[in-house]
Amino acid sequence: MTYVIHGATGAQGAPVVAALAAAGKAVTAVTRNADAVVEGARVAAARYSSVEELTQAYRGAEGVFVHLPVTAEEERQSYARNIVAAVGAARPARVVFSASGAPTDPAAGGAAAFLAGGLADSGVPHAVIAPTLYLENLLMPYVLDAVRERGVLPYPIRADFPVSWASHLDIADVALTLFDRPDVTGVVSVGQYPAITGPDLAEAFGAHFGRHVDFEAITPEQMRVSLAPVLGEGPAAGVAGLYQAMSTLPDHSISPENSAQKLLGITPRTTRQWLTDIGL
Template structure:
């Protein structure tokens, strides 16, 4: 089988590519430049800004994995439109979309927070195309905890600081978990619609801190900080605009009773795939 992977050298795409390549599948990495990919992996130069280039990349594919890159809202919406146009034209056998943790229209309607127009357009456009599809919907990525101000505080000070209330339960998942689900869904055409990815039961901040403490061999406490304070910590790393967007997301999450998946549409229920615990994830990373 042949699969096309967007962001194949990035945080979400790279583990998907690795899982598929390890299974013996033919994998094509979509790249906007001369990004390094593993030996034996075909690379196609295609930019989200060109529906024609994307369509050429998708032609004949058994499956396409898509997730939108970070960027200005108008750019992301244009990218989504181009992906949809390419899918309509090339008609790959299967498309799997990751929300990358963004709120979709359904989540927003249920009080989950402001919907991401680009992700919403992408999902609706793929659905309307009639191509077989599935949507992978993680909540928050454990990799967010690897930002130096977060993991550094846990390791060096014994304090895990994050912009969530201590008692808020969240269905965390890792990029590795998402890759497992995407790789399965590219082949499991019997599973359609949204598949939630994340730990269930959801976990609290102190439970996260305890997992870090077990791994680091020291007591680690949890400290919930404000989204604005968190933005100040990460702005030197990600830039002011990105940090402000992150703060907005966490303000929205902070209004929720929880940020947990529902078992009925979970990867556990639909695919028999359980995400890593926080401790297992830390071990897998070798931290």
């Protein structure tokens, strides 16, 4: 049996492939390009838009790791429906879904919530990884260049807004453990706890780079302008909308009751640990 990994050539799936391969597991990388080369994995071409292709990829799998790509919400909802249909038809042994920071509460609506609910209704053993914000967001040029050139870390959150940051490496650690822990089901929150603020982030970057770094709160609109050339206007507007909604909250912290720390004994990396681990 094999573990089927979506986004195996991307930022989220690649660390999961690496972790499984290092553990001696058979890995199938799901990509849109059948000619792609993924170290440590065989490649299977399957599109989110095809229930048939997804079903074929999932059939007989020991585990499936899935997340929804950053694209228009209408597309994400279509992809979520197709994944649920394919899981129901193929019946893999286990599914681990990373919500990538999107809300999974049915009351919130949206593609991630639909996918989480669909997995629950399918009867297929599953777990949902629920991170808040990714540390990898801080590698965007508009952030990292400002740190290096001006000694400023710009980000669209208030200076007093605590966040339970997590990295893609942390998600891979949790996914690998969840595949081996069928007793853990439902939502597993992943992120630093206690949550940290923007100035805490700036201090960690400053310590890593050996210079003073200040935090600079920017607006979601400023973020949208910076992201549009990279993601496209639609996805950039969607991301900015999430940060605008987030600005009304008191914090973006995980709950310790369903955290990876409590349920799995996994403590996410500190910001400085993460910067060291990625070799920045």
